[in-house]
Amino acid sequence: MSSTPTIATPRVVVFGLGGTIAMTSGTGEGVSPTLSARDLLDAVPGLASAGIEIEVVDFRRRPGASLTFADVVALATAATRELAAGASGVVVTQGTDTIEETAYLLDLLHHRPEPLVVTGAMRNPTMAGADGPANLLAAIQVAASPAARDQGCLVVFADEVHSARWVAKTHSTSGATFRSLDTGPIGYVLEGAVRLLTRVPHRLAIPAPHPGTRVNVGLYPVTLDDDPSLLDAMGLHCDGLVVGGFGVGHVPEPLVDTLTALAGRIPVVLASRTPAGPTLTRTYGFPGSERDLLTRGLIPAGWLHPYKARILLRALLAAQAKPTDIATAFSVAGGLGEPSSWPWPTPTLP
Numbered sequence: 001m002s003s004t005p006t007i008a009t010p011r012v013v014v015f016g017l018g019g020t021i022a023m024t025s026g027t028g029e030g031v032s033p034t035l036s037a038r039d040l041l042d043a044v045p046g047l048a049s050a051g052i053e054i055e056v057v058d059f060r061r062r063p064g065a066s067l068t069f070a071d072v073v074a075l076a077t078a079a080t081r082e083l084a085a086g087a088s089g090v091v092v093t094q095g096t097d098t099i100e101e102t103a104y105l106l107d108l109l110h111h112r113p114e115p116l117v118v119t120g121a122m123r124n125p126t127m128a129g130a131d132g133p134a135n136l137l138a139a140i141q142v143a144a145s146p147a148a149r150d151q152g153c154l155v156v157f158a159d160e161v162h163s164a165r166w167v168a169k170t171h172s173t174s175g176a177t178f179r180s181l182d183t184g185p186i187g188y189v190l191e192g193a194v195r196l197l198t199r200v201p202h203r204l205a206i207p208a209p210h211p212g213t214r215v216n217v218g219l220y221p222v223t224l225d226d227d228p229s230l231l232d233a234m235g236l237h238c239d240g241l242v243v244g245g246f247g248v249g250h251v252p253e254p255l256v257d258t259l260t261a262l263a264g265r266i267p268v269v270l271a272s273r274t275p276a277g278p279t280l281t282r283t284y285g286f287p288g289s290e291r292d293l294l295t296r297g298l299i300p301a302g303w304l305h306p307y308k309a310r311i312l313l314r315a316l317l318a319a320q321a322k323p324t325d326i327a328t329a330f331s332v333a334g335g336l337g338e339p340s341s342w343p344w345p346t347p348t349l350p
């Protein structure tokens, strides 16, 4: 008699970091993060019958605005340990305000095949139609799914699955705030099943930051009729700078000398402040154009938008990357270069 092979129950670890999904009224005015990760799970209908074993870790209880780079590095390390110990996937619940940055940093530091999924809520648990339970259930289903392996960090919200590399918070109050303007979602959660329509083509593995390294990476969006005084002052405090240029990467001509001087001293990355689309490299030739700025040593961000570019530059500097590695990293992450040119092998966890 042939025996039926047993399929192991997937095990998902949920790390709670706070955010609106965990906010209720406390002693003061307004809502603040008070609920534990266990409280969030207890509010999800249908979880008991989903056939998924769940563990919870109360990691932080903060608004998204007060999470730090160090929190995310510690989270990446803790998530990697859980996955190495046999978890099928990890879910992170946190404030939506910073998900587009934290999820991309997690993506850079996540080198394993298992899904690492970030979610949150736009309507807190005290409101009619709170979206936290549905988002958490969908995120857990994605984290448990073999279909979501090898995609890096994913953001699951309103039953859509987004790559952390492309997703942005596009609306301050709407429940459909998370959008990948350049690519669209990579898939959906439908009737509890994960359906990916496309796959994330290539990713970067960044070594963890050197302990105790503090780097200041500035973000400077250019504006109409800008003069260099604020940029000059900011440059004095930066180890690296991301410039959000107009359109395909243009700045007002009066900023060109300051940017040239800065690019001789620190890495300066040229991104676009426009919500979608890449920077170009060759088309325009006027002073302050992308072509002019690249000949002056600025690094093109390609399809990587300013907040993501700042995370990548800060992670690279914190890992003490060489200038040539920084340029290569941006050409790969920004979609302008070949992934095979990336020099760093996937590091092992200490």
Ligand SMILES: NC(=O)C[C@H](N)C(=O)O
Residues within 6 Å of the ligand: 018, 019, 020, 021, 062, 063, 064, 065, 094, 095, 096, 097, 098, 120, 121, 122, 123
């Ligand atoms: N929807 C949210 O989660 C916003 C919230 N203020 C946060 O902690 O980021």
